[in-house]
Amino acid sequence: MNLLVLGVNHETAPLAVRERLAFSPDELQAALPGLIAQPGVSEAAIISTCNRTELYCNARDMRALLDWFAHSRGRKAEEVGQYLYVHSGEAAARHTFRVAAGLDSMVLGETQILGQMKDAERVARESGSMGVLLNGLFQRAFQVAKDVRSHTKIGSASVSMAAAGVRLAERIFPKVADCSVLFVGAGEMIELCATHFCAQNPRKVAVANRTLERGQKLAAEHGGEAMVLTELSERLHEFDIIVTSTASPLPVIGKGMIERAIKLRKRRPLFIVDLAVPRDVEPEAAALADVYLYTVDDLHEVVRQGVQSRQGEVVAAEGLIAEHVDEFAHWVTSRELVPTIRDLRDHAERTARNELARARKRLAAGDDPEDVLEKLTAQLSAKFLHAPLASLNAATGNEQAALVAATRRLFRLHDEE
Template identity: 55%
Template sequence: MQLYALGLNHHTAPLAIRERVAFQPERLDQALHDLTQGSAVREAAILSTCNRTELYFAAEQPQHAADWLADFHRLPLTEVAPYLYSHPERDAIRHVFRVASGLDSMVIGEPQILGQVKDAVRRAEQAGTMGTLLHKLFQSTFAVAKEVRSTTAIGANTVSMAAAAVNLTERIFGQVSDQHVLFIGAGEMVELCAAHFAGANPKSMTVANRTEERALAVAGRFGADTMRIDRIGEMLPRFDVVVSCTASPLPIVGLGMAERAVKARRHRPMVMVDLAVPRDIEPEIAGLDDVFLYTVDDLAQVVDAGMESRQQAVIEAEGIIDTRVDGFLHWMQVRDAVPTIRALRQHAEGVREAEVERALRLLARGDDPQQVLEALSHGLTNKLMHGPTRFLNQSEGEQHVEAGRIVQRLFNLPSHH
């Protein structure tokens, strides 16, 4: 059983492909159960964010997972395959360590991804698709991410997607303090965006969400208003900035809705930031003269990642990860050796019991105890040395030389040159 990571991300696939293989939260449990049905995949977790869809799983071979991913989303494998990467064992371990540490993110060092990985693990645990191997992998992953975050400057000066949204708005309007901002959704990303926008003191902030309770919770933190999501069409002209990130499978803001809003605003500009995958805002809206529409891929171009100042931190983080990968692989190798160790001990115990039983019979018969002890020690020695001796005698040529080295190492014998 081997570990694998299979998926695609913002490095390998455009947004149009990423949104087609994104997993809706309400379908994640079903997906995990489907993936682990039968014997091909034993353990699995699915990480699906705006920038990546990845399967982490234990299996004999990884091919089944790619077929399953395409089938689940009702896509021909040929459409998805050019964008997929498949990492076996060492590369899979290194990949998940890098992802959770923020080294594989659009914004190097951003902290949100660790929470997203933890959510993915929690969902897999609830679905019952986590086994010993993945449990250990993710325990190690979280420990590595914590070490990287606490011992390097990887998070210094990080500008998140949320901060980039404010940055874009300031580019168009000069300042946010005169603008009315609408947030569609009430998840973690919207909450982060609201926090960043609140720092810029906009004229008003409004949260629209399907669940009123969740909208009130987010709005309450930032002194924002709330609105029913079905009123977006009529209220849209009031807002200068729209930030959307929901789990809706269909767009919430359509082209016709945006055209009516622009007309009602008498062509005053609007900034729309779509952080959702699949998209919440129809891409055709970007063609309107007075709307500045940005997707997650566009944000990458305006994010001030501060790469130069953090280059040393990245090098340090990669060093930590390489060391921890070696440690995890060692744990896996030791784990694989456990059945052999157990069998070896059982064999030795069997030999010991047989020799002791024979010695006790001889003592009961009245034989000399010293001779019985001599026979016992010789019997143990001969039987325990039988296997290694036969291994040496049966090997030939180069194999004989290698067999000699193995036995020397096994019993810590002096080498003879």
């Protein structure tokens, strides 16, 4: 199969690299047509999250994918190559299924990646870059994720990024309930974070978003207020905890903005969790006194807690995935046989029709039916056997031995006792 997966993730590339290689939602729509226009690429899908950017392709040339990926991100291939992993064939299918099941995530067993994969599949389908192979791959990946969650407890003790953020905040402040919390953005990750933080009953909640309407909807769910991003500079100092995750290609909170907020807060601590890739907060802000800035990579060790207790579930999940990989490989192989089976059947039917037409002409001319039938069977036998016999006679050495073995297996020829 020509299935290739190429990408970077939290294990192979630091955040500073991942954010340079990430695609924004708007970029994905424009990127896919360019990707399938590359030589040898017939299908493509792209997943780009805070922890990974991956190309899923039906392609013959890995180098073409690498060159396109690097060029699309404004980088040189050798610069990107050191952080990349490449999977092909069954290994690519196994990787895809592990990603869908949450086994390849920073948070073992997390479910958010499945929604992100479904979004990637939808975008590829709408862009016209989704074909039979990738459709089969993604649909099976979704089924794998369902089976793993149904038959194992892989996600029962998972520590989400949002929960990890709450834990870290409690190291800075005695109680989140005494804090004011600002959520920047209103996407799925912020919704998850809002659920975890607001469960601690913070003193004040606000949502800042590019569009006020969406921010108001999320704020209303948690009894908070909404504002637009342009208000951040004036109001940042009001909040003790800031959780941000937008799709902005550039930081929405600069170092200078945070410096002004710290002065107005009279050196009271400011806790910031930046879950965006590319980052929403200028990284230089981490050097400021009284500022506690955490990124997705900083939360890595926190979310690793509890992993050891789930190793038995990981083994069970890997077993399920192995079964699905075998099924997928069999499906791909059977599809690859379809053209040959169709051509072979067409050849046999065409030969039979031609010989039958000749036999009917002889019968119409008054020839002896018994002689016509004998001639028909002889001609059919000769026509069907001509090509394989010619190939066997023309072959030499190892090729002939391989053809003989294949012929005996195909026609079920058994040596006499």
